[in-house]
Amino acid sequence: MMAGMTETPHPLYDRHRETLDRALTAITERGYWSAYPESPSPRVYGETAAADGKAAFEAYLGGDFPLDQPGDGSSVATEASPFGVPLDVRYPHAGADQLVSAATAALPAWRDAGPQARAGVCLEILDRLHKNVFELANAVQFTSGQAFVMAFQAGGAHALDRALEAVAYAYAEMSRHPGTAGWEKAAGKGDPLRMTKTFHVVPRGVALVIGCNTFPTWNSYPGLFASLVTGNPVVVKPHPRAVLPLAVTVKYARQVLAEAGFDPNLVQLAPEAQGEKLASTLALHPAVKIVDFTGSTEYGDWLEANARQAAVYTEKAGLNTVVIDSTDDFAGLCRNLGFTLTLYSGQMCTTSQNLLIPRDGIDTDQGHKSFDEVAAGIAGAVAKLTADPARGVELTGAIVNDGVLERLEEVTKVGEPVLESRSVAHPSFPGAVVRTPTVVKLDAGDTATYSREWFGPISFAIATDSTEHSLRILRETVGEKGALTAAVYSTDEAVLDAAEAAAIDAGVHLSCNLTGGVFVNQSAAFSDFHGSGANPAANSALTDGAYVANRFRVVQSRRHA
Amino acid sequence: MMAGMTETPHPLYDRHRETLDRALTAITERGYWSAYPESPSPRVYGETAAADGKAAFEAYLGGDFPLDQPGDGSSVATEASPFGVPLDVRYPHAGADQLVSAATAALPAWRDAGPQARAGVCLEILDRLHKNVFELANAVQFTSGQAFVMAFQAGGAHALDRALEAVAYAYAEMSRHPGTAGWEKAAGKGDPLRMTKTFHVVPRGVALVIGCNTFPTWNSYPGLFASLVTGNPVVVKPHPRAVLPLAVTVKYARQVLAEAGFDPNLVQLAPEAQGEKLASTLALHPAVKIVDFTGSTEYGDWLEANARQAAVYTEKAGLNTVVIDSTDDFAGLCRNLGFTLTLYSGQMCTTSQNLLIPRDGIDTDQGHKSFDEVAAGIAGAVAKLTADPARGVELTGAIVNDGVLERLEEVTKVGEPVLESRSVAHPSFPGAVVRTPTVVKLDAGDTATYSREWFGPISFAIATDSTEHSLRILRETVGEKGALTAAVYSTDEAVLDAAEAAAIDAGVHLSCNLTGGVFVNQSAAFSDFHGSGANPAANSALTDGAYVANRFRVVQSRRHA
Missing domain, CATH: 3.40.309.10 (Aldehyde Dehydrogenase; Chain A, domain 2)
Structure with missing residues (x-):
């Protein structure tokens, strides 16, 4: 057997197993559940959490964002806050080939680690992001224009819930078959035929997530984590006006990956210079096999028509x-x-x-x-x-x-x-x-x-x-x-x-007949689907079986038992 | 609540529930299981089964195939048996628009019947085909050139197993969420928010299955039944040289659908005249939302590149x-x-x-x-x-x-x-x-x-x-x-x-190291995957979650409880 074929429980899987199990139950029941409290109250998050998060956010302003990933030495700064607050964060820039090569090199070990290890690492990333949720909320607020409480909820707690939901769907999909199975078939008067079959979860390739300006985290997390947990290295291309929330996300993801002994280039940030069209270059790269996009109908349609080598998931415009x-x-x-x-x-x-x-x-x-x-x-x-x-x-x-x-x-x-x-x-x-x-x-x-x-x-x-x-x-x-x-x-x-x-x-x-505290524009993770994929506004729902099942393949080997 | 929203067990679901449950277990275990005995022995199928099936097959030869579906009044006869046996069966011809309109009209009632009713009907169709498996085997033999035992096994029993496997995957996918769910969220000091959510399985649209010459049933059944059970009416476009096996299939499917009170146009045969290119016309029809194809790399690539309005599943050529x-x-x-x-x-x-x-x-x-x-x-x-x-x-x-x-x-x-x-x-x-x-x-x-x-x-x-x-x-x-x-x-x-x-x-x-009675060219339903979708020979596996999950959507409604 190859290394990594039989999974010994990964310590991070063990650490987060209970949360994952609860999420797996939630997606089958689709009642109310949430893993990340949506109230930014100090009673929930502690007295200093808000101030610490704000300080962490402010420390990024006017400086070089700390990201140790392959780059071409240049940096880009494209953000302008709807609140008029100067941001001026400079992000390290890398070319498409550089990003894709680094991602490709990181793939095999991540693939061979297996679903449990990957799920454990992904849940640890979510946990790390949650520990820094105020920092994330500030980044969302000042790039998207959302008021703070909404940025905390939609951009923080709810985005984490949606990410966990995607991880749960993907884990369920990867583990619906056993890793190995015995097969025994009667064969006339002779001994039965006996085979041992091994089923490997194999990722599609490099995944690209193209973020939007209004919901940089909420709309990107499901695709990011669905791709990552199924074994695909992810290149995160933020909207030029909402880079920071995804830069913070990538920073903590890389931190956790490195700590767990994996190549941090499994998650890379791809900030683009003005007019560079890096998203399109990446989307058409032959090694990019999955694209997740939220944004305009025009660009979503272009991706669907042109990124033919990839499975393309889009959320576009519509008439609510x-x-x-x-x-x-x-x-x-x-x-x-x-x-x-x-x-x-x-x-x-x-x-x-x-x-x-x-x-x-x-x-x-x-x-x-x-x-x-x-x-x-x-x-x-x-x-x-x-x-x-x-x-x-x-x-x-x-x-x-x-x-x-x-x-x-x-x-x-x-x-x-x-x-x-x-x-x-x-x-x-x-x-x-x-x-x-x-x-x-x-x-x-x-x-x-x-x-x-x-x-x-x-x-x-x-x-x-x-x-x-x-x-x-x-x-x-x-x-x-x-x-x-x-x-x-x-x-x-x-x-x-x-x-x-x-x-x-x-x-x-x-x-x-919504007349109370539930609103048509809000959907609850683990219960409401977001998008249906059944009309032109989106070609998929953000979290369901169809959203995750096509992000990996099963490759089997069989031999006589 | 709309009619058909809450499912009362359908009699055909009840009749086949045990088989479906066993199949649902089989796809999670992926050990040995088969629902349809592969031995054509009289001890299994009875003394007269072989002769009856042969006679039924021969009764078709030289005549008009009995199919009561919309048509343009003309008929086509395009088969030539590799065994040199004159076939000369004439099939009623219909144009693409005619087929698609009839299919579209049949969709709503089939959709609204719900997953259980559809699964019950599909299993009844499989049962009906199994009762006529010798007829089917003869049709496969004399159109594909397979020897009888292989035609019986691969074209009959194993094809039925693969069909059942696809139904099981699709049923599991459709029923992984409840039909309705309660949602209750605490809301400060007030009453909790309480919602009732209904999740509807909604098909993609009209499905097209394009059959091949060598395995007209085995390669067509998974797509046909995966699409049908998820609510999509299916137009079956057989290979011009292997029409009969799918004509027999469509005949019995229509029979069962009509008996169960559904529009038989949920399954239609689309035989094409020489050079008509009906497959391409159908594949590009705006209402056709799913295409399953087995055949040449050239045509499979063409479908993937051009049938952009549809989810396209292809099995093409390769280098084994x-x-x-x-x-x-x-x-x-x-x-x-x-x-x-x-x-x-x-x-x-x-x-x-x-x-x-x-x-x-x-x-x-x-x-x-x-x-x-x-x-x-x-x-x-x-x-x-x-x-x-x-x-x-x-x-x-x-x-x-x-x-x-x-x-x-x-x-x-x-x-x-x-x-x-x-x-x-x-x-x-x-x-x-x-x-x-x-x-x-x-x-x-x-x-x-x-x-x-x-x-x-x-x-x-x-x-x-x-x-x-x-x-x-x-x-x-x-x-x-x-x-x-x-x-x-x-x-x-x-x-x-x-x-x-x-x-x-x-x-x-x-x-x-296959040296005994298992061969590299044979795959066992419910255990081996056929195709992986991870290399250019096929863009999907014939039976797995990814093969079925994208054939329908979940559309939800919610209201205060």
Whole structure:
């Protein structure tokens, strides 16, 4: 037998076995579970954790980021904080061939270590990141424009949960077959045929993760860890404006890999210079066999069409839609949707854009409400949440880039505003670019306007002929352009069923009658799927069997027992 | 809740539950198991089964195949039996749009029936096919050129086992999450948040299966049943020379579907007229979302490059390789490889082609054997198996098409024959085209010759500098051109380890020291993987998690509990 073929429990596997087992149970039950507490409270994380993390973050600013990986000697600094805080971190640069060679050289020993050792190391990396979650949260906040609590949760605790979820799926997939099996078949009057079969998990090759600006960790971790735990070395190409969160991630991953005796080049950072197109060069490299991408439809489609040597997983844009038919809690509906539209200034891939409301209005617990009253109710909830700048910015955060500002300008020309966007001075960061959400009235006939994605704090109250018409629009627009989320509000079971049928046909996840503390733009790790892969917004779900099963192969050997 | 959301056990699921459960266990253990007895003996199948099946087969000949599916009124007859038996079966023809529309219309009810109902129906189809396995075996024999026993086993029992294996993997994948889950999250001092989540299995769309000439059932069934059980209607496009086995399959599948109250157009036959290129038209149809193909590298690569709207699973050509280093059973080695080269005239995608032997010979239990003695030993075993025409043809079967004959002619010009191919008169079928295998001597330098696939009864005894050199050739040629099988013979554990390392690097399944009743060209359902997807010979394994997980999506809905 080859070295590494029979697994002796790896010490890091032993250390994290309980967590992994719990995660394995969670993905089969899909009820509530979380491994990493989402509250940044000192009662959970200790009195000094927040300050220590902030200090660690600040220590990076204006300096050379400490990363001991192969490079070409140059460095890049491309970030600009939405909060107007100078970052000026310089990252060591490497060329595509250099990165891929180093990754390729690291592969065999990592492959031969086996699933348990790799899972143990990955969980230790997650643990290390968790120990530094405040540092990570600050990095996410100041590159993405998320307010701190959201950066801590979505960029820290929830991202770690999603990573663990991906590791659990991948581990389950790798271990669904035994490492070895006996095979005995009767053979007439003679001795039975007896064979021993060994099943090796073999990675696809080098994996590339292309990060996005808004959720540098949350959207990258599932692919990063799914590829890594299945044996593929990972090259992490961050968005040029959100390098630090992934640099911090790579730094701690390399630290753990080296401590565990593995080649730290199993995880490398690939920061790119302005206009370098390093992502495309890497994505087309013959040795790159897996690509994970979150970002624009245009580039995602390009990757799918051109990175033919690789398995390509994309999350792109879509038309998140809400069908409003009726409600027994109008205030709750308004509060809930208002929060969704306000959170992170609507800069989530899951934020609702198209609110489909019958032009004759809807029945509610407060009596019949006209179309305008419904639109005003939702807009009013947004206005209330953003009325006080100090409290508002803790929800909205800052605007991630100029593209959003341009769309905010453009949208003033396409319809009548129910609520106008306002510029807000951030009480703590004078350089922050803050805009409150706008809600614009449209008619169902304005297809050209609402059938494109207006990423940012922009949503449309769209007057339709009826709920049936709304559902037809959902089916058509989501079927054609995709969506990551859909929601429906109705007191009529038949409408809820029809909405569910439309969502299934369009392949989009549906939330029904959310009026409390659960929001359509938020998904819970280990329970909700993110993306379905069943519509044009994404070609896969971030965590399920299909997301991990194709990242490795089983190669068997057999010999007479 | 929508109809069909909560599954009440389907009667066909109940009927076959035990078989499915056993299959689900088998795929996790991967030891020996089979659901369909491989012996065509009357003691197993009854005294009249063989004659009844033959009669059923013969009743099709010269007539219109009974298939009540949408068509354009024309029919096609494209088969020519390798045994020279007139077939002249006419199959109803349909255009791509007609087939796809009928399939699309059948989808929703099949999707909404849920995994258990679909699994029950699929197992009932397999059961129905098994009840008619002799009919199927005759159809396979006379279209593929396989001898009867092989047609019964590979084309009948083993094909059914592989189909069941695919159903089991798909069922496991569909049921790894519950249909519904409760989710409860503490929410400060208030009531906890409580949601009910429903997870729907949603198929990709219309599935296309493109069959091959040599193994019309065995190579088509995994894709057909993996797609069908996950909710996708399947259009079965048979090879123009091997339509009948899949026509019989489609006939019984439609029968069972109709009996169970489903639209029989969930499984349709798509026979093509000469030169029609129906496969390509179907493969590029926007509604076709899954393609399974077995056949040439050229067409498989074309599908992968062009059927971009679909998930494409291909099994193509390769260079199956044997590394001969040493043996403690020279007679067994020769017998075993001789049988492999002889079976079905080497017309298996798994038959060894390149036998790599050190030019200085090898150590054996019969003392040192020179290169020529090793080549002669293997060739001698082939000669012995084919010496008597009556017994020989029961192994070789007939030559499937003229391409094989052309290669047999061409190969006489490339090297010195150790064993020449002979034309043999078939004792029962005077029109049969029978050729015994040839073994040709080459040198390791003759790369241009042995680094292409010579599909058919052609193998090369290739003189290498050493076993290390042989392993280098395996690694390089298989890495570049792919292979479905590899084998090694050695008494040295270090060599076996090195061969296993080379096989892992090249991504090919390895058999070690086969000298008895297990052959490198045969894989056992539920235990051996067929294809790895880790080298250019195939982009997937025929039955594993990755083969099924991407054939459906999970779409969820959630509402307050």
